[in-house]
Amino acid sequence: MTVHQEPRVLLYPRIRKSPFFYASRRHGVQMYSVYNHTYHPRHYGDPVAEYWALLEGVTLWDVGVERQIEISGPDAFDFTNLLITRDLSKCAVGQCKYVFLTDQHGGIINDPILLRLEENRFWLSLADSDVLLWARGVASHAGMEVRIEEVDVGPVQVQGPKSFAVMRDLLGEEVADLRYYYLHDFTIDGIEVTVSRTGYTGEIGYEIYVHHASRDAERLWDLVLAAGEPHGLRVIGPCHIRRIEGGMLAHGADITVDTNPFEVGMGYDWMVDLEQEADFIGKEALRRIKAEGPARRLVGLELGGERLGSYNDGSMIDAFPVHHGGEVVGAVTSGCYSPRLEKNIALALVPAALSEIGTRFTVDVGERPGAQLPSGTEPVEAVVVPKPFIDPTKEQPKGDVAALGAGTPVASGGAGS
Structure with missing residues (x-):
């Protein structure tokens, strides 16, 4: 065929x-x-x-495609705070926050940008999952006066x-x-x-x-x-x-409802505020996960072998199996060739015990897990390296735009996300 x-x-x-x-x-x-x-x-x-x-x-x-779910009404603040893992009282009107929405088990349902438009009006600018249905389901049991709609x-x-x-x-x-x-x-x-x-x-x-x-x-x-x-x-x-160079997550690939925020690493665990007085969905589960330590970690890898594609070009149909000690222990969730770094880079979920910098794996770059690799393709060597691969402190997006307008070098600054 x-x-x-x-x-x-x-x-x-x-x-x-x-x-x-x-x-x-x-x-x-x-x-x-x-x-x-x-x-x-x-x-x-x-x-x-x-x-x-x-x-x-x-x-x-x-x-x-980033559908905007608007949450409004007298109880919009409390309801939105119930959905997200960050403390909403630290988000001013006119400010945005990158947030996780988790289920009762601590799994990541979505990682939208939240925009606070008014005291009691918010947009969730969605990644790829049905948060409108989730939010309406939560609202039907929350007993709060809130309106949820796609605007x-x-x-x-x-x-x-x-x-x-x-x-x-x-x-x-x-x-x-x-x-x-x-x-x-x-x-x-x-x-x-x-x-x-x-x-x-x-x-x-x-x-x-x-x-x-x-x-x-x-x-x-x-x-x-x-x-x-x-x-x-x-x-x-x-x-x-x-976005792979910057360690930015893709919902449905690097994170899913089966991934929790403490597995993601790279500082994203600060997005879970377990000390806030307010409750949020998944808080107790995440408290247990933090105490026990996550079983997996999302790590950065450098890979050998021939150049990978650009990820969004159809060259990565499935996650790539990651091998250690003769067994499949994890998966490359996003991978590409970086023209600037002149090497293959990837994000991969692996056991926490194998997440240390310098840990070595082999990775199948075939079309799907368990499939016979294309003719002439061999598993490639891979090593855990720090992530993000470029600009770990986000100096670039925080840069001084006034300096840009003046034609001078960009310095870091601005508010955090």
Whole structure:
């Protein structure tokens, strides 16, 4: 039998479309995936060229798949605090936080960006899972006065070292005051938007949340393109090479409901506040896990062998089995070739006892666990290394955008996430 290496993805009415779907496809989408039940452009023909465009210039992404779940009403604060593992009292109005939502066993249901728009109004900008259903299920038993709905809001990302210049031309000098992980409302040619200084890149960048997206998304897209043209703006898909370099997590791959925050490591355990007075779903389970110590750890690996792909190019169909002592002990959850580091890098879940820096493994890079490797392919050597692989303290996205505008080197600063 013949395996078709690049089967088409069917475009039809059953799967949702981003409010930017028809705008972004004009730029030559070469590969889609389905994310939050919605078509998602993954790349436009050359993921490595897109990577360099992000690092050296400015890029525009259709991320309308990041559905916005709004939580409002008199009890919205207490209800949202029940869902997340961080202490919501430490999030001011106008601030954003990267958060985990966990189930009663401490498993990660989602890792959205939370935006606090008002005292009792929040958006959860979702990763890939059905949080609307989860939140409504929790609300049905919570006995709180709260409204939970998916709102008509669609985000795009403007990312890269020249992103500030584009946003300044689009919004005016006021955007220079927007700090890392904060938000502000603007109006662009009559279009209402919320802009946050956030992104999925580890680079300086912004997210533009278009209100009334079903009506205004395509017009906003064209306005961003026009503002970006003098700066060489390029439309790309989410750059997984850069997010793997930065140790950024992909829900459904690096983390799932079967992964808890203490397994993730890399400092994400501070996102679980067990000392706060308020209760949250999974608190007792996570207290036990912390006391006992996690059974697994998400580690960084450097891998030998031939160059891996870019992760979002269809080259990694399944997790790669990780071997130690003749047994499969874990899995590579995300892997790619880093053009900057000139080596293969990966995130992998392995037993905690084998997570120390310098631990050596072999990794199968075949199409699926247990499958015979393609002809001529051998398991490759791998070693545990520190992660993130690049910019571990996030100096780059926290940089001083005013210095960028002046053409001077970027210094670190801004608020934490």
